[in-house]
Amino acid sequence: MDNHVLSVNNITKRIGKKEIIKGISFRIDKGEVFGFLGPNGAGKSTTLRMIVGLLRPTSGNIAICGHSITKNFIKAMSNVGCIIEEPDLYNYATGMKNLEMLGYMSKNISRKDIMDAVELVGMEKRIGDKVSTYSRGMKQRIGLAQALLHNPKLLVLDEPTNGLDPQGIFEFREMVKDLASEKNISVLVSSHLISEIQLMCSKVSIIKDGLVVKTGAVNDLVSSSEVYWVVDNLEKGKLIMKERFKVNAKIINNRLEAVIGLNQLEMVNASLVNEGLKLKYVNSKSKTLEELFLSLTENQKIT
Numbered sequence: 130m131d132n133h134v135l136s137v138n139n140i141t142k143r144i145g146k147k148e149i150i151k152g153i154s155f156r157i158d159k160g161e162v163f164g165f166l167g168p169n170g171a172g173k174s175t176t177l178r179m180i181v182g183l184l185r186p187t188s189g190n191i192a193i194c195g196h197s198i199t200k201n202f203i204k205a206m207s208n209v210g211c212i213i214e215e216p217d218l219y220n221y222a223t224g225m226k227n228l229e230m231l232g233y234m235s236k237n238i239s240r241k242d243i244m245d246a247v248e249l250v251g252m253e254k255r256i257g258d259k260v261s262t263y264s265r266g267m268k269q270r271i272g273l274a275q276a277l278l279h280n281p282k283l284l285v286l287d288e289p290t291n292g293l294d295p296q297g298i299f300e301f302r303e304m305v306k307d308l309a310s311e312k313n314i315s316v317l318v319s320s321h322l323i324s325e326i327q328l329m330c331s332k333v334s335i336i337k338d339g340l341v342v343k344t345g346a347v348n349d350l351v352s353s354s355e356v357y358w359v360v361d362n363l364e365k366g367k368l369i370m371k372e373r374f375k376v377n378a379k380i381i382n383n384r385l386e387a388v389i390g391l392n393q394l395e396m397v398n399a400s401l402v403n404e405g406l407k408l409k410y411v412n413s414k415s416k417t418l419e420e421l422f423l424s425l426t427e428n429q430k431i432t
């Protein structure tokens with residue numbers, strides 16, 4: 130039995146002749162805020178659309194709270210709330226009316242669900258005002274309230290802070306973190322900004338060109354560095370990295386290069402030596418998180 134709130138297994142998406150998503154897998158636990166980080170065009174929105182049922186994967190499998198979206202679409206979707214693009218609101222109605230209209234469309238949403246959602250997004254004071262008088266941040270809160278109406282276990286947010294001012298970004302981020310820690314809601318949030326993911330998420334997948342290039346705890350990523358090794362057998366070294374540490378090392382300029390957590394370095398070095406390699410030189414290029422992200426996502430083709 131799969132206990133994950135979201136489990137994405139090797140999904141691909143082909144549109145026309147183009148394979149946009151080339152086999153993506155990751156899992157999200159209960160109450161986890163998970164970041165989906167990648168440059169524009171990497172495939173973030175396409176992946177999130179498949180997770181919330183707006184697009185059908187070409188192959189692979191997605192399960193939400195254990196329900197496969199292909200075998201049990203309705204059950205799977207009953208556990209997801211999302212903001213994929215800017216929320217579509219009726220500007221000349223009040224925030225409350227907007228929520229009520231959505232509530233009436235589905236049978237199981239009570240007055241209390243609506244009031245709870247309003248409270249969760251901190252809009253009690255302004256909920257009786259027309260949406261046309263709201264700031265972008267407030268509209269985003271109403272969008273979030275809509276996504277929360279049916280008490281989802283998983284919230285999917287595609288670049289939710291785009292277009293918000295710094296104050297709005299700060300408030301939105303704190304709200305998302307509170308939802309996860311206090312209500313145990315899992316959140317999948319995409320962004321092209323490292324700082325955003327770093328401040329909001331505990332785990333991250335970095336996506337490039339339709340593939341995940343790295344998944345890990347944000348704290349490990351922060352302590353990651355680009356390291357290079359000079360050894361007498363580069364191919365064997367590369368294989369050890371792959372098999373023992375699931376690290377994709379590259380052979381460049383007669384040395385082995387990889388991005389790893391510095392806390393792993395001692396173990397990697399010991400393994401190389403234990404496997405009989407002569408380790409002649411090790412060095413780490415210290416990098417900022419920004420540079421690290423760029424080196425992981427370099428050569429991104431613009432297509």
Ligand SMILES: Nc1ncnc2c1ncn2[C@@H]1O[C@H](COP(=O)(O)OP(=O)(O)O)[C@@H](O)[C@H]1O
Binds near residue numbers: 174
């Ligand atoms: N309907 C479509 N038809 C053809 N190509 C598409 C379609 N939707 C997205 N793409 C392409 O797929 C790639 C990934 O897009 P997208 O998922 O929107 O990336 P991101 O959200 O990471 O910026 C881009 O190269 C984009 O041009």
Ligand SMILES: [Mg+2]
Binds near residue numbers: 173
């Ligand atoms: Mg996008």
